[in-house]
Amino acid sequence: MEERIVLDEGRFLADLEELGGIGAAPGEGRTRLALSDEDGEARRWLVRRMEELGLEIRVDGIGNLFGILPGEEGTEAPVTAGSHLDTVIRAGALDGAYGVLGALAVLRGVRESGTRLRRALAVAAFTNEEGVRFQPDMMGSLVLSGRLPLEEALAARDREGLRAGEELERLGFRGTDRVTPGAYLELHIEQGPRLEDAGARIGVVEGIQGIAWWGCTYRGQANHAGTTPMDRRRDAFAGVADLSRSLRELAARVPSSVATLGRVEVRPGAINVVPGRVDFTVDVRAEAPESFGRLKEEVPRLLREAAGRHALELEAEALADAPPVRFPREMTDLVDSCARGETDRVLRLASGAGHDAQFLHFLCPTAMIFVPSRGGLSHCPEEHTEAADLLRGVRVLARGLIALAQREA
Numbered sequence: 190m191e192e193r194i195v196l197d198e199g200r201f202l203a204d205l206e207e208l209g210g211i212g213a214a215p216g217e218g219r220t221r222l223a224l225s226d227e228d229g230e231a232r233r234w235l236v237r238r239m240e241e242l243g244l245e246i247r248v249d250g251i252g253n254l255f256g257i258l259p260g261e262e263g264t265e266a267p268v269t270a271g272s273h274l275d276t277v278i279r280a281g282a283l284d285g286a287y288g289v290l291g292a293l294a295v296l297r298g299v300r301e302s303g304t305r306l307r308r309a310l311a312v313a314a315f316t317n318e319e320g321v322r323f324q325p326d327m328m329g330s331l332v333l334s335g336r337l338p339l340e341e342a343l344a345a346r347d348r349e350g351l352r353a354g355e356e357l358e359r360l361g362f363r364g365t366d367r368v369t370p371g372a373y374l375e376l377h378i379e380q381g382p383r384l385e386d387a388g389a390r391i392g393v394v395e396g397i398q399g400i401a402w403w404g405c406t407y408r409g410q411a412n413h414a415g416t417t418p419m420d421r422r423r424d425a426f427a428g429v430a431d432l433s434r435s436l437r438e439l440a441a442r443v444p445s446s447v448a449t450l451g452r453v454e455v456r457p458g459a460i461n462v463v464p465g466r467v468d469f470t471v472d473v474r475a476e477a478p479e480s481f482g483r484l485k486e487e488v489p490r491l492l493r494e495a496a497g498r499h500a501l502e503l504e505a506e507a508l509a510d511a512p513p514v515r516f517p518r519e520m521t522d523l524v525d526s527c528a529r530g531e532t533d534r535v536l537r538l539a540s541g542a543g544h545d546a547q548f549l550h551f552l553c554p555t556a557m558i559f560v561p562s563r564g565g566l567s568h569c570p571e572e573h574t575e576a577a578d579l580l581r582g583v584r585v586l587a588r589g590l591i592a593l594a595q596r597e598a
């Protein structure tokens with residue numbers, strides 16, 4: 190039997206606008222770095238919304254915030270939906286906020302419709318998903334999943350030397366509760382162009398790409414740009430330029446992979462000096478485990494080979510290594526059928542960006558729902574999704590949460 194609820198669409202859109210105003214500056218989008226004053230304000234705002242609905246509020250050791258609506262079987266292992274409240278610098282209003290407020294709208298609809306569900310529902314806001322101020326990113330979901338020790342996360346420092354644990358304490362969000370979701374759905378904007386290109390309205394996310402990062406340095410010899418013959422140079426930037434081409438070839442060779450050389454700092458960085466040192470980063474991603482394995486094997490070799498061709502010394506440190514995740518078939522099929530209840534323009538795809546769902550996956554059955562991003566833009570003030578698409582996504586989420594909450598745990 191299918192339960193029906195009424196979603197207050199006007200209230201959901203008003204909530205998005207109100208939350209989007211926290212940390213906003215004219216023409217600059219909004220900035221709510223994790224555990225900043227603005228993040229604290231957004232958290233307090235969400236707690237008030239949860240209290241209005243009579244949700245049971247829980248905060249865990251890393252500050253993950255939960256609002257639980259008990260089911261007939263109590264509050265254990267709630268069927269959970271959410272995302273994050275923190276943002277990058279000059280962000281749009283949707284990344285993270287959409288998933289949290291979509292979940293809140295569903296819980297409000299269930300409560301106000303007087304629908305009785307077997308299992309508890311929860312809305313969740315995970316701490317520091319973006320990783321701009323404190324690393325690693327997805328910190329809250331990493332700790333919850335047991336893949337990062339709490340003490341290590343609390344000890345993370347920002348550029349000013351402030352510790353995440355102290356900032357949590359200052360904001361009043363260092364809790365002692367423990368919530369273990371029984372299932373997890375994350376509603377998110379796509380942040381890429383694939384839905385728009387395919388004319389699809391809903392994306393069923395089958396998994397999340399694996400991602401590996403390296404921080405590297407090439408050292409050669411800084412020297413006079415006029416007097417040093419080309420065949421006598423140890424030009425560190427020439428090595429990076431060479432590597433850049435190899436990485437593009439690698440991405441072309443390995444099926445559906447991407448490779449990015451995103452940060453390059455050339456020293457001494459003068460017009461008339463052969464670059465003696467370059468610090469740079471490498472980011473590679475792939476969806477299939479075989480492809481991801483090949484990337485991780487080949488990048489170190491390409492780093493060494495380009496160094497060898499230009500007589501450079503190489504230092505390389507692995508900064509991140511998150512394997513590809515494939516959500517359980519049962520969960521993606523559920524999202525697919527919920528999506529098809531709202532539209533027949535459904536696309537199954539993998540996420541190119543990391544999300545909290547990547548780590549919730551290790552705790553409980555997990556899946557994600559995407560809606561289109563205009564122009565594929567995100568992490569910028571131009572980020573936009575039409576209201577009709579946002580509302581459709583919330584309706585798909587509602588169907589999914591209710592179906593899961595009616596199952597036996």
Ligand SMILES: [Zn+2]
Pocket residue numbers: 272273284285318377544
């Ligand atoms: Zn996000």
